[in-house]
Amino acid sequence: MSNFGVAFRERPVTAGPAPVRVLDLSGELDAHTAPDFEAAIEDCLNNQQHYIVVNGAGLDYISSAGLGVFMAFIEQVREQGGDIKIAALQPRVFNVFDLLGFPVLFDILKTEDEAVSKFTN
Amino acid sequence: MSIESATRNLGAVRNFVRQHAEASGFPAAAVQQMMLAVDEACSNVIRHAYSGDEQGRVEVEISIGPETFRVIIRDHGQAFKPSAYEPPNLYHSVKRRKGGGFGVHIMRRLMDEVEYATRGGVNEVRLTKHRTPQSGDGL
Numbered sequence: 001m002s003n004f005g006v007a008f009r010e011r012p013v014t015a016g017p018a019p020v021r022v023l024d025l026s027g028e029l030d031a032h033t034a035p036d037f038e039a040a041i042e043d044c045l046n047n048q049q050h051y052i053v054v055n056g057a058g059l060d061y062i063s064s065a066g067l068g069v070f071m072a073f074i075e076q077v078r079e080q081g082g083d084i085k086i087a088a089l090q091p092r093v094f095n096v097f098d099l100l101g102f103p104v105l106f107d108i109l110k111t112e113d114e115a116v117s118k119f120t121n
Numbered sequence: 122m123s124i125e126s127a128t129r130n131l132g133a134v135r136n137f138v139r140q141h142a143e144a145s146g147f148p149a150a151a152v153q154q155m156m157l158a159v160d161e162a163c164s165n166v167i168r169h170a171y172s173g174d175e176q177g178r179v180e181v182e183i184s185i186g187p188e189t190f191r192v193i194i195r196d197h198g199q200a201f202k203p204s205a206y207e208p209p210n211l212y213h214s215v216k217r218r219k220g221g222g223f224g225v226h227i228m229r230r231l232m233d234e235v236e237y238a239t240r241g242g243v244n245e246v247r248l249t250k251h252r253t254p255q256s257g258d259g260l
Contacts, residue, residue, distance in 0.1 A: 030164070031164040031167070032131055061135075063160045063161060063227075064161060064224050064227055065164060065221075067220070067223065068221055068223070071211070072219065073218070075215055092153050096227075099227065100211055100227075104211070105211060105215055
């Protein structure tokens with residue numbers, strides 16, 4: 001049984017363009033739970049929130065289906081002037097992102113604070 | 122083990138692989154690799170061989186030898202054609218806003234052997250990892 005979860009937070013950014021929406025992921029993100037993550041990203045876009053940080057501190061597992069959600073939405077978010085930044089991944093989860101070459105196309109930061117501050121630069 | 126071809130069963134398949142791989146003494150990183158590779162194989166069967174039909178069956182068999190850990194995944198759906206496979210490109214996937222197509226790539230990167238066979242309407246994927254001092258490198 002997968003135990004995936006997404007929780008939403010907002011962080012005001014000094015001198016930033018708009019509040020940053022933080023998505024806290026937890027549990028296991030696979031082909032079964034990827035639609036939940038997709039719905040969370042769509043919710044951000046529907047609310048015109050294009051400054052997104054995905055905090056993966058609680059994420060225990062990811063498969064290519066989970067990575068596919070990032071691939072499918074990043075262009076749309078960037079077209080709106082925003083970005084999806086990825087933060088606080090556990091090493092074994094980061095390794096899966098790295099395996100597919102994500103660090104070349106995505107901002108992956110060690111901490112949520114670093115990711116949020118990227119939006120002010 | 123035998124499961125219905127539904128994504129809700131992927132967690133149980135991963136646990137099945139983890140229990141046997143850990144009991145066989147593989148390092149944690151190698152266990153993670155095998156869980157992910159088998160997840161990708163089963164996800165492909167559910168999505169492509171059965172096209173999302175949850176009535177299909179997927180059999181997952183584990184065979185442990187002195188030097189190898191092998192997982193065999195069998196289905197009765199549409200056969201995968203390795204010759205038609207094209208390696209994915211992350212940049213192109215992002216530009217096309219397309220998320221899939223990386224499962225086979227992951228399997229090949231994480232396992233020592235990936236073999237496909239179809240006999241009598243049964244498709245088989247064999248994923249093998251060798252027990253070496255380096256088991257677990259790469260993830």
